[in-house]
Amino acid sequence: xxxxxxxxxxxxxxxxxxxxxxxxxxxxxxxxxxxxxxxxxxxxxxxxxxxxxxxxxxxxxxxxxxxxxxxxxxxxxxxxxxxxxxxxxxxxxxxxxxxxxxxxxxxxxxxxxxxxxxxxxxxxxxxxxxxxxxxxxxxxxxxxxxxxxxxxxxxxxxxxxxxxxxxxxxxxxxxx
Amino acid sequence: xxxxxxxxxxxxxxxxxxxxxxxxxxxxxxxxxxxxxxxxxxxxxxxxxxxxxxxxxxxxxxxxxxxxxxxxxxxxxxxxxxxxxxxxxxxxxxxxxxxxxxxxxxxxxxx
Numbered sequence: 001x002x003x004x005x006x007x008x009x010x011x012x013x014x015x016x017x018x019x020x021x022x023x024x025x026x027x028x029x030x031x032x033x034x035x036x037x038x039x040x041x042x043x044x045x046x047x048x049x050x051x052x053x054x055x056x057x058x059x060x061x062x063x064x065x066x067x068x069x070x071x072x073x074x075x076x077x078x079x080x081x082x083x084x085x086x087x088x089x090x091x092x093x094x095x096x097x098x099x100x101x102x103x104x105x106x107x108x109x110x111x112x113x114x115x116x117x118x119x120x121x122x123x124x125x126x127x128x129x130x131x132x133x134x135x136x137x138x139x140x141x142x143x144x145x146x147x148x149x150x151x152x153x154x155x156x157x158x159x160x161x162x163x164x165x166x167x168x169x170x171x172x173x174x175x176x
Numbered sequence: 177x178x179x180x181x182x183x184x185x186x187x188x189x190x191x192x193x194x195x196x197x198x199x200x201x202x203x204x205x206x207x208x209x210x211x212x213x214x215x216x217x218x219x220x221x222x223x224x225x226x227x228x229x230x231x232x233x234x235x236x237x238x239x240x241x242x243x244x245x246x247x248x249x250x251x252x253x254x255x256x257x258x259x260x261x262x263x264x265x266x267x268x269x270x271x272x273x274x275x276x277x278x279x280x281x282x283x284x285x286x287x
Contacts, residue, residue, distance in 0.1 A: 010177055033183070033186045034189075058216070060180075062177065132190065
């Protein structure tokens with residue numbers, strides 16, 4: 001029996017945000033099948049869970065990648081932490097492998113010395129996938145503005161790439 | 177990795193066309209039918225598949241990669257059975273050509 005190629009993976013990466021979540025489906029080496037954000041209203045966690053389950057059923061991912069919110073130093077809101085745990089449980093019930101990476105790990109992988117903003121990371125991702133993500137990059141946030149929900153897409157892309165890099169033992173420099 | 181049944185949505189998003197616009201190109205009134213195809217809820221007709229090929233400039237085997245993969249697997253399995261049958265037959269002038277055709281089918285699927 002031949003061993004499956006290390007890059008032959010369908011990755012579903014989810015990044016919850018204050019208005020819903022952003023997700024990306026990455027296939028093979030660098031094919032973005034879908035990258036978008038979903039907005040929910042009412043009981044946000046319940047709505048997000050419903051949508052995530054539908055995504056898992058539709059795309060049948062080999063692995064689900066998310067941020068590790070239970071790590072020390074994580075600054076995510078308690079609702080998001082609960083949501084992440086719920087998504088992880090649902091995915092495991094559906095026999096989908098779950099991989100978690102902390103924010104710090106992601107920043108250290110893609111930004112020099114791990115120093116930079118969320119927007120810097122988003123710009124790197126947009127440069128990496130200009131065709132699919134270039135048009136989705138929001139303008140840099142001013143201090144009086146709320147965060148653009150599309151930022152969650154770039155967080156999801158970074159997490160998915162993080163998994164791919166770890167899987168193939170590549171260095172992030174090769175991405176640029 | 178098994179491919180997704182189709183990549184219509186991914187391909188459409190890359191062209192920046194909306195469902196309504198593609199539906200118009202297909203000669204449909206609304207995007208509902210296209211939406212069903214993109215959600216893998218139903219399989220389009222042959223005419224529609226060819227229309228997708230013309231709109232997106234991609235072969236149908238690429239647009240419907242999962243479906244193609246599934247069909248190909250079936251063909252390869254049957255080709256192996258057929259090759260075994262041919263080996264048991266008396267050799268004639270067509271046998272070598274038939275055997276080569278079947279080898280091509282099975283080897284193509286490995287690539």
